[in-house]
Amino acid sequence: MSQHTTNIEEEESFAPIYANQEDFNPQDTVSSFLNTTYDPTRLHPLAGLGGGLDYLNLDDDPGVLPGTQGGLLPSRGWSDDLTYGTGLTYITGLSVGGAYGFYEGLRSSPSPAFKIRLNTVLNSMTRRGPFIGNSAGVLALMYNGINGGIGKARGNQDPLNSVAAGALTGALFKSTAGLRAAGSAGGVCAVIAGIWAFGKDAIF
Amino acid sequence: MPRSSDHSRDPCPYVIFSDLGASFAMGAIGGGVWYGIKGAKNSPRGERFPGALVSLKARAPVLGGNFAVWGGLFSTFDCGMKGIRQKEDPWNSIASGFLTGGVLAARGGPKVAITSAALGGVFLAVIEGVGIVLSRAFADQNRPMMPQLPDIAPPASQ
Numbered sequence: 084m085s086q087h088t089t090n091i092e093e094e095e096s097f098a099p100i101y102a103n104q105e106d107f108n109p110q111d112t113v114s115s116f117l118n119t120t121y122d123p124t125r126l127h128p129l130a131g132l133g134g135g136l137d138y139l140n141l142d143d144d145p146g147v148l149p150g151t152q153g154g155l156l157p158s159r160g161w162s163d164d165l166t167y168g169t170g171l172t173y174i175t176g177l178s179v180g181g182a183y184g185f186y187e188g189l190r191s192s193p194s195p196a197f198k199i200r201l202n203t204v205l206n207s208m209t210r211r212g213p214f215i216g217n218s219a220g221v222l223a224l225m226y227n228g229i230n231g232g233i234g235k236a237r238g239n240q241d242p243l244n245s246v247a248a249g250a251l252t253g254a255l256f257k258s259t260a261g262l263r264a265a266g267s268a269g270g271v272c273a274v275i276a277g278i279w280a281f282g283k284d285a286i287f
Numbered sequence: 288m289p290r291s292s293d294h295s296r297d298p299c300p301y302v303i304f305s306d307l308g309a310s311f312a313m314g315a316i317g318g319g320v321w322y323g324i325k326g327a328k329n330s331p332r333g334e335r336f337p338g339a340l341v342s343l344k345a346r347a348p349v350l351g352g353n354f355a356v357w358g359g360l361f362s363t364f365d366c367g368m369k370g371i372r373q374k375e376d377p378w379n380s381i382a383s384g385f386l387t388g389g390v391l392a393a394r395g396g397p398k399v400a401i402t403s404a405a406l407g408g409v410f411l412a413v414i415e416g417v418g419i420v421l422s423r424a425f426a427d428q429n430r431p432m433m434p435q436l437p438d439i440a441p442p443a444s445q
Contacts, residue, residue, distance in 0.1 A: 166304075217349060
Protein backbone atom coordinates (compact mmCIF):
# COMPACT_ATOMS: atom_id res chain seq x y z
CA MET A 84 0.00 0.00 0.00
CA SER A 85 1.32 3.42 -0.78
CA GLN A 86 2.03 5.50 2.24
CA HIS A 87 2.68 8.61 0.27
CA THR A 88 0.07 11.33 0.77
CA THR A 89 0.11 14.99 -0.01
CA ASN A 90 -1.42 15.99 3.30
CA ILE A 91 0.04 19.04 4.97
CA GLU A 92 0.68 17.15 8.20
CA GLU A 93 2.56 14.44 6.43
CA GLU A 94 4.96 16.82 4.72
CA GLU A 95 7.35 16.85 7.61
CA SER A 96 7.91 13.16 7.48
CA PHE A 97 11.04 12.05 5.79
CA ALA A 98 9.61 9.04 4.03
CA PRO A 99 10.95 8.75 0.50
CA ILE A 100 8.53 9.80 -2.17
CA TYR A 101 8.50 6.53 -4.07
CA ALA A 102 8.37 4.11 -1.18
CA ASN A 103 6.89 1.25 -3.20
CA GLN A 104 7.49 -0.04 -6.68
CA GLU A 105 3.91 0.85 -7.71
CA ASP A 106 4.61 4.55 -7.15
CA PHE A 107 7.09 4.75 -9.94
CA ASN A 108 5.44 6.38 -12.92
CA PRO A 109 7.56 6.93 -16.02
CA GLN A 110 5.39 9.90 -17.02
CA ASP A 111 6.45 11.86 -13.94
CA THR A 112 8.56 14.91 -14.69
CA VAL A 113 10.85 16.83 -12.36
CA SER A 114 8.35 19.65 -11.94
CA SER A 115 5.61 17.27 -10.83
CA PHE A 116 7.38 16.50 -7.56
CA LEU A 117 9.44 19.66 -7.11
CA ASN A 118 6.59 22.11 -7.35
CA THR A 119 4.47 20.82 -4.52
CA THR A 120 3.03 22.92 -1.74
CA TYR A 121 6.52 23.98 -0.78
CA ASP A 122 6.46 27.68 0.09
CA PRO A 123 9.86 29.27 0.72
CA THR A 124 8.41 32.10 2.78
CA ARG A 125 7.44 29.58 5.42
CA LEU A 126 11.11 29.07 6.11
CA HIS A 127 11.48 32.58 7.51
CA PRO A 128 12.01 32.42 11.27
CA LEU A 129 9.14 34.75 12.02
CA ALA A 130 6.70 33.23 9.50
CA GLY A 131 3.28 32.18 10.71
CA LEU A 132 3.62 33.84 14.10
CA GLY A 133 1.03 36.54 13.53
CA GLY A 134 0.42 38.87 16.41
CA GLY A 135 1.33 36.40 19.08
CA LEU A 136 4.72 37.82 19.99
CA ASP A 137 4.07 40.96 21.97
CA TYR A 138 7.65 41.58 22.86
CA LEU A 139 8.38 42.41 19.23
CA ASN A 140 6.03 45.38 19.28
CA LEU A 141 8.60 47.68 20.74
CA ASP A 142 7.21 51.15 21.18
CA ASP A 143 9.92 53.39 22.47
CA ASP A 144 8.06 55.15 25.20
CA PRO A 145 8.84 58.76 24.39
CA GLY A 146 8.13 59.98 27.88
CA VAL A 147 5.99 62.82 29.09
CA LEU A 148 8.36 65.66 28.22
CA PRO A 149 7.01 67.64 25.27
CA GLY A 150 10.41 67.79 23.62
CA THR A 151 10.90 64.05 23.42
CA GLN A 152 8.20 63.69 20.78
CA GLY A 153 10.61 65.00 18.19
CA GLY A 154 9.71 67.94 16.09
CA LEU A 155 11.74 71.01 15.36
CA LEU A 156 13.42 71.36 18.77
CA PRO A 157 13.73 67.90 20.28
CA SER A 158 15.10 67.58 23.77
CA ARG A 159 15.58 64.63 26.07
CA GLY A 160 15.48 66.50 29.34
CA TRP A 161 17.05 69.25 31.36
CA SER A 162 20.65 68.43 30.43
CA ASP A 163 19.82 68.69 26.73
CA ASP A 164 18.03 71.97 27.35
CA LEU A 165 20.98 73.27 29.28
CA THR A 166 23.69 72.37 26.79
CA TYR A 167 21.90 72.73 23.46
CA GLY A 168 19.77 75.67 24.57
CA THR A 169 22.70 77.62 25.92
CA GLY A 170 24.88 76.74 22.96
CA LEU A 171 22.31 77.78 20.38
CA THR A 172 21.51 81.00 22.22
CA TYR A 173 25.18 81.87 22.59
CA ILE A 174 25.98 81.27 18.93
CA THR A 175 22.88 83.21 17.86
CA GLY A 176 23.85 86.15 20.06
CA LEU A 177 27.42 85.98 18.80
CA SER A 178 26.26 85.96 15.17
CA VAL A 179 23.82 88.85 15.65
CA GLY A 180 26.45 90.91 17.45
CA GLY A 181 29.05 89.92 14.91
CA ALA A 182 26.81 90.95 12.02
CA TYR A 183 26.12 94.29 13.69
CA GLY A 184 29.83 94.79 14.26
CA PHE A 185 30.60 93.79 10.68
CA TYR A 186 28.19 96.38 9.34
CA GLU A 187 29.44 99.00 11.75
CA GLY A 188 33.08 98.30 10.93
CA LEU A 189 32.48 98.48 7.20
CA ARG A 190 30.74 101.80 7.61
CA SER A 191 33.20 103.45 9.96
CA SER A 192 36.46 102.35 8.41
CA PRO A 193 38.92 105.27 8.09
CA SER A 194 40.53 104.11 4.85
CA PRO A 195 39.44 102.01 1.88
CA ALA A 196 42.62 99.91 1.94
CA PHE A 197 41.75 96.25 2.39
CA LYS A 198 44.00 95.49 5.36
CA ILE A 199 42.81 98.52 7.32
CA ARG A 200 39.19 97.75 6.53
CA LEU A 201 39.69 94.13 7.59
CA ASN A 202 41.28 95.24 10.83
CA THR A 203 38.50 97.71 11.59
CA VAL A 204 35.80 95.17 10.79
CA LEU A 205 37.41 92.51 12.97
CA ASN A 206 37.85 94.96 15.81
CA SER A 207 34.24 96.04 15.81
CA MET A 208 33.03 92.45 15.43
CA THR A 209 35.01 91.35 18.44
CA ARG A 210 33.74 94.34 20.36
CA ARG A 211 30.04 93.85 19.66
CA GLY A 212 29.71 90.13 19.15
CA PRO A 213 30.96 88.70 22.46
CA PHE A 214 29.08 91.23 24.54
CA ILE A 215 25.68 90.21 23.15
CA GLY A 216 26.71 86.57 22.94
CA ASN A 217 27.91 86.40 26.54
CA SER A 218 24.83 88.13 27.90
CA ALA A 219 22.51 85.90 25.88
CA GLY A 220 24.44 82.84 27.01
CA VAL A 221 24.27 83.81 30.67
CA LEU A 222 20.53 84.47 30.39
CA ALA A 223 19.96 81.12 28.67
CA LEU A 224 22.09 79.34 31.27
CA MET A 225 20.16 80.86 34.16
CA TYR A 226 16.79 80.29 32.49
CA ASN A 227 17.45 76.63 31.69
CA GLY A 228 18.95 75.98 35.07
CA ILE A 229 15.98 77.50 36.92
CA ASN A 230 13.51 75.83 34.57
CA GLY A 231 15.07 72.46 35.21
CA GLY A 232 15.10 73.10 38.93
CA ILE A 233 11.45 74.10 39.04
CA GLY A 234 10.52 71.13 36.88
CA LYS A 235 12.33 68.71 39.18
CA ALA A 236 10.82 70.29 42.28
CA ARG A 237 7.28 70.29 40.90
CA GLY A 238 7.61 66.94 39.16
CA ASN A 239 6.06 68.04 35.87
CA GLN A 240 6.98 70.26 32.98
CA ASP A 241 4.52 73.09 32.39
CA PRO A 242 4.78 76.19 30.28
CA LEU A 243 4.08 77.94 33.59
CA ASN A 244 7.46 76.68 34.78
CA SER A 245 9.00 78.58 31.90
CA VAL A 246 7.22 81.80 32.79
CA ALA A 247 8.33 81.58 36.41
CA ALA A 248 11.88 80.72 35.33
CA GLY A 249 11.90 83.70 32.99
CA ALA A 250 10.75 86.04 35.74
CA LEU A 251 13.40 84.78 38.14
CA THR A 252 16.11 84.99 35.46
CA GLY A 253 15.32 88.58 34.59
CA ALA A 254 15.14 89.59 38.23
CA LEU A 255 18.43 87.85 39.03
CA PHE A 256 20.15 89.35 36.01
CA LYS A 257 19.30 92.90 36.97
CA SER A 258 19.29 92.34 40.70
CA THR A 259 22.23 94.65 41.34
CA ALA A 260 20.56 97.61 39.63
CA GLY A 261 17.90 98.01 42.26
CA LEU A 262 14.48 96.62 43.02
CA ARG A 263 12.63 98.48 40.30
CA ALA A 264 15.03 97.48 37.52
CA ALA A 265 14.91 93.90 38.74
CA GLY A 266 11.14 93.92 38.75
CA SER A 267 10.79 95.32 35.25
CA ALA A 268 13.48 93.04 33.87
CA GLY A 269 11.74 90.10 35.50
CA GLY A 270 8.48 91.11 33.90
CA VAL A 271 9.99 91.49 30.44
CA CYS A 272 11.77 88.17 30.66
CA ALA A 273 8.66 86.43 31.96
CA VAL A 274 6.70 87.68 28.95
CA ILE A 275 9.41 86.53 26.54
CA ALA A 276 9.63 83.13 28.23
CA GLY A 277 5.87 82.78 28.15
CA ILE A 278 5.72 83.58 24.45
CA TRP A 279 8.49 81.06 23.85
CA ALA A 280 6.90 78.29 25.91
CA PHE A 281 3.30 78.68 24.78
CA GLY A 282 4.32 79.45 21.23
CA LYS A 283 6.48 76.35 21.12
CA ASP A 284 3.52 74.22 22.20
CA ALA A 285 1.27 75.82 19.64
CA ILE A 286 3.60 75.79 16.67
CA PHE A 287 5.74 72.69 17.09
CA MET B 288 41.46 45.83 17.12
CA PRO B 289 39.33 48.86 16.28
CA ARG B 290 38.67 51.28 19.07
CA SER B 291 35.00 51.36 19.88
CA SER B 292 33.29 54.64 19.14
CA ASP B 293 31.98 56.73 21.98
CA HIS B 294 28.22 56.25 21.95
CA SER B 295 27.57 58.63 24.80
CA ARG B 296 28.14 61.67 22.57
CA ASP B 297 25.52 62.84 20.10
CA PRO B 298 26.21 62.54 16.34
CA CYS B 299 28.58 64.93 14.79
CA PRO B 300 26.98 68.10 13.54
CA TYR B 301 24.65 68.40 16.51
CA VAL B 302 27.29 67.77 19.13
CA ILE B 303 28.94 71.11 18.25
CA PHE B 304 26.04 73.01 19.83
CA SER B 305 26.03 70.75 22.84
CA ASP B 306 29.75 71.35 23.31
CA LEU B 307 29.26 75.09 22.90
CA GLY B 308 26.64 75.13 25.63
CA ALA B 309 28.52 72.82 27.97
CA SER B 310 31.76 74.82 27.60
CA PHE B 311 29.92 78.08 28.18
CA ALA B 312 28.30 76.66 31.29
CA MET B 313 31.63 75.42 32.63
CA GLY B 314 33.36 78.72 31.92
CA ALA B 315 30.59 80.88 33.31
CA ILE B 316 30.04 78.90 36.49
CA GLY B 317 33.74 78.31 37.08
CA GLY B 318 34.47 81.92 36.33
CA GLY B 319 31.69 82.96 38.65
CA VAL B 320 33.26 81.04 41.52
CA TRP B 321 36.82 82.11 40.68
CA TYR B 322 36.13 85.80 40.15
CA GLY B 323 33.70 85.91 43.01
CA ILE B 324 36.33 84.66 45.42
CA LYS B 325 38.97 86.91 43.85
CA GLY B 326 36.71 89.94 44.07
CA ALA B 327 35.81 89.15 47.65
CA LYS B 328 39.45 88.78 48.60
CA ASN B 329 40.45 92.04 46.95
CA SER B 330 37.74 94.14 48.60
CA PRO B 331 37.76 96.01 51.90
CA ARG B 332 36.17 94.24 54.81
CA GLY B 333 32.68 95.64 54.75
CA GLU B 334 32.40 95.44 51.00
CA ARG B 335 33.29 91.82 50.30
CA PHE B 336 29.97 90.67 48.90
CA PRO B 337 29.37 93.67 46.59
CA GLY B 338 33.00 93.42 45.49
CA ALA B 339 32.55 89.77 44.64
CA LEU B 340 29.38 90.54 42.70
CA VAL B 341 30.93 93.33 40.66
CA SER B 342 33.94 91.22 39.80
CA LEU B 343 32.00 88.18 38.75
CA LYS B 344 29.43 90.13 36.80
CA ALA B 345 32.19 91.71 34.78
CA ARG B 346 34.45 88.73 34.22
CA ALA B 347 32.49 85.48 34.42
CA PRO B 348 30.50 85.93 31.17
CA VAL B 349 33.73 86.79 29.36
CA LEU B 350 35.37 83.60 30.60
CA GLY B 351 32.25 81.68 29.64
CA GLY B 352 32.42 83.15 26.17
CA ASN B 353 36.10 82.32 25.80
CA PHE B 354 35.51 78.74 26.89
CA ALA B 355 32.53 78.51 24.55
CA VAL B 356 34.51 79.74 21.55
CA TRP B 357 37.36 77.34 22.35
CA GLY B 358 35.04 74.40 22.83
CA GLY B 359 32.90 75.17 19.81
CA LEU B 360 35.88 75.59 17.49
CA PHE B 361 37.47 72.43 18.88
CA SER B 362 34.31 70.44 18.33
CA THR B 363 33.91 71.81 14.80
CA PHE B 364 37.45 70.82 13.86
CA ASP B 365 36.99 67.46 15.55
CA CYS B 366 33.88 66.72 13.50
CA GLY B 367 35.67 67.95 10.40
CA MET B 368 38.63 65.63 11.01
CA LYS B 369 36.33 62.69 11.66
CA GLY B 370 34.51 63.41 8.44
CA ILE B 371 37.69 63.75 6.39
CA ARG B 372 39.61 60.81 7.87
CA GLN B 373 36.55 58.58 8.43
CA LYS B 374 38.21 57.27 11.60
CA GLU B 375 37.79 57.90 15.31
CA ASP B 376 41.22 58.36 16.85
CA PRO B 377 42.96 60.38 19.52
CA TRP B 378 44.78 62.03 16.59
CA ASN B 379 41.57 63.80 15.62
CA SER B 380 41.46 65.51 18.99
CA ILE B 381 45.14 66.43 18.94
CA ALA B 382 44.91 67.93 15.46
CA SER B 383 41.76 69.81 16.43
CA GLY B 384 43.48 71.26 19.47
CA PHE B 385 46.36 72.32 17.27
CA LEU B 386 44.05 74.01 14.76
CA THR B 387 41.95 75.68 17.44
CA GLY B 388 44.97 77.18 19.15
CA GLY B 389 46.26 78.41 15.81
CA VAL B 390 43.00 79.96 14.64
CA LEU B 391 42.37 81.75 17.92
CA ALA B 392 45.80 83.38 17.86
CA ALA B 393 45.87 84.01 14.11
CA ARG B 394 45.61 87.76 14.40
CA GLY B 395 48.94 87.97 16.18
CA GLY B 396 51.01 86.82 13.26
CA PRO B 397 52.43 83.44 12.19
CA LYS B 398 54.91 82.96 15.04
CA VAL B 399 52.35 83.60 17.78
CA ALA B 400 49.83 81.44 15.94
CA ILE B 401 52.23 78.49 15.66
CA THR B 402 53.16 78.77 19.33
CA SER B 403 49.54 78.85 20.39
CA ALA B 404 48.74 75.97 18.06
CA ALA B 405 51.57 73.88 19.52
CA LEU B 406 50.35 74.61 23.05
CA GLY B 407 46.83 73.57 22.09
CA GLY B 408 48.06 70.37 20.50
CA VAL B 409 50.20 69.47 23.51
CA PHE B 410 47.33 70.20 25.88
CA LEU B 411 45.02 67.87 23.95
CA ALA B 412 47.74 65.23 23.67
CA VAL B 413 48.08 65.26 27.45
CA ILE B 414 44.34 64.91 27.91
CA GLU B 415 44.11 62.06 25.39
CA GLY B 416 47.13 60.35 26.88
CA VAL B 417 45.64 60.45 30.35
CA GLY B 418 42.41 59.10 28.90
CA ILE B 419 44.18 56.19 27.24
CA VAL B 420 46.13 55.35 30.39
CA LEU B 421 42.97 55.38 32.47
CA SER B 422 41.05 53.23 30.00
CA ARG B 423 43.88 50.70 29.91
CA ALA B 424 44.04 50.62 33.68
CA PHE B 425 40.32 49.97 33.98
CA ALA B 426 40.05 47.72 30.94
CA ASP B 427 40.46 44.57 32.97
CA GLN B 428 37.03 45.08 34.45
CA ASN B 429 35.44 44.76 31.03
CA ARG B 430 37.23 41.62 29.95
CA PRO B 431 34.72 39.26 28.25
CA MET B 432 34.21 35.99 30.10
CA MET B 433 33.43 32.75 28.34
CA PRO B 434 30.03 31.50 29.49
CA GLN B 435 30.18 28.41 31.69
CA LEU B 436 28.42 25.60 29.86
CA PRO B 437 26.55 23.08 32.04
CA ASP B 438 28.00 19.59 32.18
CA ILE B 439 25.93 17.49 29.81
CA ALA B 440 27.08 14.08 28.70
CA PRO B 441 27.66 14.03 24.95
CA PRO B 442 25.09 11.98 23.01
CA ALA B 443 26.07 8.39 22.41
CA SER B 444 27.41 8.10 18.89
CA GLN B 445 25.58 5.93 16.36
